[in-house]
Every structure is written in structure tokens, then in C-alpha cells.
Amino acid sequence: xxxxxxxxxxxxxxxxxxxxxxxxxxxxxxxxxxxxxxxxxxxxxxxxxxxxxxxxxxxxxxxxxxxxxxxxxxxxxxxxxxxxxxxxxxxxxxxxxxxxxxxxxxxxxxxxxxxxxxxxxxxxxxxxxxxxxxxxxxxxxxxxxxxxxxxxxxxxxxxxxxxxxxxxxxxxxxxxxxxxxxxxxxxxxxxxxxxxxxxxxxx
Numbered sequence: 521x522x523x524x525x526x527x528x529x530x531x532x533x534x535x536x537x538x539x540x541x542x543x544x545x546x547x548x549x550x551x552x553x554x555x556x557x558x559x560x561x562x563x564x565x566x567x568x569x570x571x572x573x574x575x576x577x578x579x580x581x582x583x584x585x586x587x588x589x590x591x592x593x594x595x596x597x598x599x600x601x602x603x604x605x606x607x608x609x610x611x612x613x614x615x616x617x618x619x620x621x622x623x624x625x626x627x628x629x630x631x632x633x634x635x636x637x638x639x640x641x642x643x644x645x646x647x648x649x650x651x652x653x654x655x656x657x658x659x660x661x662x663x664x665x666x667x668x669x670x671x672x673x674x675x676x677x678x679x680x681x682x683x684x685x686x687x688x689x690x691x692x693x694x695x696x697x698x699x700x701x702x703x704x705x706x707x708x709x710x711x712x713x714x715x716x717x718x719x720x721x722x723x
Contacts (some may be wrong), residue, residue, distance in 0.1 A: 521626035521694035523640050523666045524593055526563050527551035528573035534659050546576040549660045551616035553623075553690075555707070561690040565643055567682050570621050584681060585648055590638075591620035591677035593627050595652030598675060601660070606663045619657065620677055624694060629674055630706040635699030637683070641692035644684035650676040650708045678705045 529551035533544045554572065555561045564571040568587055574580030581589070596613055603611040610718040623641075629650070636647040653667035653676070662671075670676055 521624065521696070523622055523624055523688070523690055523692045523694060524557055525553045525623035525690055526555040526568060526640045526688065527621055527623065528563075528570045529578055529616070529619075529636050531574045531576045534656060536651040545656065547656050547660075548574045548576055548581075551621070553615045555614065555688075555690040557597060557690050560691045562687045564686075566685050568585055569583060569673045569682065573621060586679040587682045588622055588645060588680040589620045589651060589677060590624055590680055591618045591720040592675070593623050594623045594628065594677040595673075595677075600675060602669060603661055603666075606665065610710045613661075617661070618677065619651075619660065622680075623640035626693060627696065628676065628706075629652055629676060629709060630680060630704055632640045633699060633701045633704045634694070634708070635702070637699065638680065638710050639695040639697065640686070641681070641686075641688050642684070643686050643688055645680040647705070648679045650678050650680050650712070652676075652712060670717065671709060674706055676705065676709045 529548040532548035534549065536546050537686050540558045550702055561699050562633065567584055569582065599613055600611050632647055634649060638647065653670045655667065658664050658666045707710045
């Protein structure tokens with residue numbers, strides 16, 4: 521298990537016809553890799569996440585409880601195929617494109633439980649919850665069905681709380697320390713999917 525990219529983004533206008541009430545909203549979902557296996561620059565990680573990262577709406581992203589958004593690199597093939605088909609143009613997303621801060625390999629939603637600890641390099645993190653996608657994700661990738669596809673696929677990623685701060689670079693090894701193991705990220709995803717289907721809460 522390895523950290524293969526650290527990404528950060530700035531708050532900018534996000535345009536797209538993906539919500540009936542908004543033509544443009546502020547968002548930092550567009551993130552760029554600032555440390556990767558080709559260029560493993562050291563990055564400071566604070567209790568609020570990646571030092572240079574920004575969030576537009578702290579009610580749903582960021583803060584101590586959602587300081588770091590983690591996404592498995594294994595899911596990128598799914599998104600490239602889906603978006604290429606739906607947008608009728610070749611899509612090759614770069615790490616950070618899902619809005620994540622940490623792109624990792626070797627660890628999936630079914631293997632991660634709320635309350636687990638992730639040791640990444642010399643730093644320590646606690647698994648908090650899954651990511652709940654919204655219309656901003658649809659706008660970011662240019663496909664109105666993206667949020668629904670994220671939940672239906674189970675490829676949600678998850679949020680971390682920073683327990684031990686410090687310096688981190690791409691290439692760092694990841695060790696998972698199990699917690700109570702009451703509910704996995706995959707199980708959280710399924711519950712949210714069922715709830716949205718029952719209440720027809722899709723954008």
C-alpha cells in the first residue's frame with residue numbers, strides 16, 4: 521500500500537449546467553498533483569490537511585473532520601472509460617481530478633472501516649467517513665450522472681482526520697491499523713445509495 525500522489529487546489533469559479541439553481545459556484549474540486557512518484561516533493565500536512573489546499577464550503581469539505589480526502593488510484597480506469605463514453609471524447613484524468621488530496625494504491629473501500637488508523641510515512645490519520653458526491657463533482661468532470669455513478673460503483677473514497685502532523689511525500693508506505701471495524705466505507709456507501717434511491721434524492 522502506497523501514497524502515489526498528493527494534490528491541492530485553489531477556490532475558483534466552477535461552471536456547468538449540472539444544478540437547476542446554479543450556473544457558477546465557488547469550488548476547489550479541481551486539484552493538481554504537487555507531489556508524485558516522478559517528483560516526490562515534501563509537503564506539509566497540518567490538522568486542516570495539505571498546507572496549500574483550499575476548500576470553498578467548509579460545511580461539506582475540509583475542517584478537522586474532513587482534512588484529507590483519499591481516493592484509490594485503481595478506480596481511475598473506471599472513470600476514464602465512463603466519461604469517455606458519456607462525453608463522447610477521450611478522457612484521461614490525472615491524479616487529483618476526483619477532488620482528492622491523497623491518491624493511493626493497494627487499499628479499497630471494502631477494506632477500510634470508520635475508526636481505522638492509517639500510518640502514512642511518519643504521519644498518522646484516522647478514517648472518518650465516505651465522500652458524499654454532489655453536483656459539483658458532476659460539473660467538474662462534465663457529466664450529470666457522475667455523482668450517481670460514484671455511489672452506484674462504490675468508488676467513493678474516504679475522509680481522514682490528521683492525528684499526527686508533519687512532512688509527507690509521494691512514495692510513502694501505508695500501514696492500516698484496524699479499529700473497532702463496525703462499518704466499512706463500502707457499507708456506508710451502500711447505506712447512502714439505498715437512502716438516495718428510496719427518497720429519489722438524485723440531482
